[in-house]
Amino acid sequence: MTPFLPAAPLRVYIENNRARDLAYYVTEDAVRRALSDVVELSLVVDRYRGEVDAAALSQCDLLIGAAFEIDAVRTYGKNLRLVHSTSAGVEALLPLNWLPAACLLTNSSGVHTDKAGEFGLLALLMLNDHIPQHATSQRAHLWRRKLGTPIRGKRVLIYGVGALGSGVARNARLMGLEVWGIRRSAEPHPDVDRMFSPGDLDALLPEVDFLVVTAPLTASTRGAIGPVQIARMKPGAGLVNMARAPIVDYEALAQGLREERLSGAVLDVFEPEPLPPDSPWWDVPNLAVIPHVSSDNAIDYVTQSLAILRENVRRMGSGEALVNVVDSDAGY
Template sequence: MTTKQFCIYVENKVGVAPAYEVTEAQIRHAIRVDTIRLDITVRRSDNLDSDRLKQADFFVGSGFDTAVIRRHGDNLRLVHCTSAGIEKYLPLDWLPPGAALTNSSGVHAEKGGTFGAMAVLMLNEGMPRHATNQRHHRWDSALSTGITGKTVLIYGFGSLGEAIAERLRPFGLYIVGVRRSGEPHPLADEMHPPGELRHLLPRVDFLVVSCPLTEATRSLFDEGLLSLLPKGSSLFNIARGPVVDNAALAAALRAGHLAGAIIDVFEHEPLPDTSPWWDVPNLLISPHISCDDAKGYIERCLAIFGANVERLCRGEALRNVVDSEQGY
């Protein structure tokens, strides 16, 4: 039985919260194969060990500087990102020849699905309006209507969109999904390709944005598309901030065209205290916490990495490989 030795370089970004920090013990727990020996280096982003990186077969990190890998990562066979969004790493011209970039897409579904369902229920009950009224010491006892039979459109029906749909289905919503293939899905009453979006928006009560950020989706939901939503409808963005035109969304809320919105993602985070977003009416802000779990998040990310190391050893296709043409 041949034993293989791999060098793994782990970079933890300076200032990362404990829930996102990767340790040597976690790497070893993710790769428990008798025929694999591991030589692991763990560094912070402000404490580069270029010699160790040059020897590494695998790199694990998030928010990393691609120029550093271009300069020192010639021997890398796999770069694994402990997050799902990879738009900041495109194009992939910094990857060594033959190397792959993988992400942690899929690990967010459990918590993000629950958060997404909660957001839609809160929008139905007018909670953003109640929060605005509370800030203004205003008592407004306008009643909401039941959610059964209303229509939710989920733009982006990957693992996160599926999870949201699954948790909403018991509430009797009519679920319309949009994904690139447009192929039917058992969790959606209807499924459409992105090209049909304009025809779908006028009958939507709740719009859930859960797609990747690509060149095709950047500023997709602009003034024109938001104006197609019925007056009194609502929006929840759990994707990436730039997918929704911020100025157009704020204007739609201030004008009363949209009844409410819940936003978990912004182009620039954290939001400065001078941001106008804090004072937009009928808006609830959550600080990019919808999908990440305080316990077990990194372990789930590393499970994908560990499985890919084992697949690589067996000569099998890797999971979660980023396609630079698709942008995710």
């Protein structure tokens, strides 16, 4: 289904969140710049989460934001034709039973690829040169030397070769790593030497030096890296999670780090966030805590997200199939 554009000029409702960084703030001016050359706009309304303008929302054709107030959309958004999420992950919006019948949800998958690829390479280099271990020693005021070896020729397994995983794969190959990947379709990827399906995970873990988690959180990926998988990882291997915390069993991971079966971990996602001051993860040895900043560009995140929206508005006008449409069954 391709939603149709209304005959009248497009009416847009923006829902921003005061709790998020300014890098994610969508302004009326940004929306007008992104869309003015493909569609006429008659109304652009900018409101904050928790401050619903029911009258305005009830008039609008397009809703832009991240974590929407679903009940408000269900009640007042009956004229919406397209809801665009400025985030890539949409697990908090599922199931999509709140969407009007003639409306689709699209996400911003793809805007993170370059930044995520850089961070993924950084994390791999950190693990390869034992930086989390050196940081643990620093906090303890201990001089513990541990020599590293070149990363070239080592093997990384990327669990989830979508937009994030593709960026990591591309940069890992530049450093001479052998790249293995897992994705649901098991279709080949130009930057992945060997591609596998999710059912192969357990057999692959003992064969890789690094595991990078970049999959969306779905019913099938939740808990996918559990105690069994952590135990099967190659002795001395490292783990990176740039996706969602519930995909990895952090208790099992912490135990593997404390017992030094694993050499280190770099975690960019937690539950809850922000991580509370009394969380145990702050003090797990050889663990780098990153405050969920691995994949977002501080300068033009919104511009890139609105570029996806612009393309879809253009497609709506010409009757073409939209891109980045969220599949409720797949979970992304």
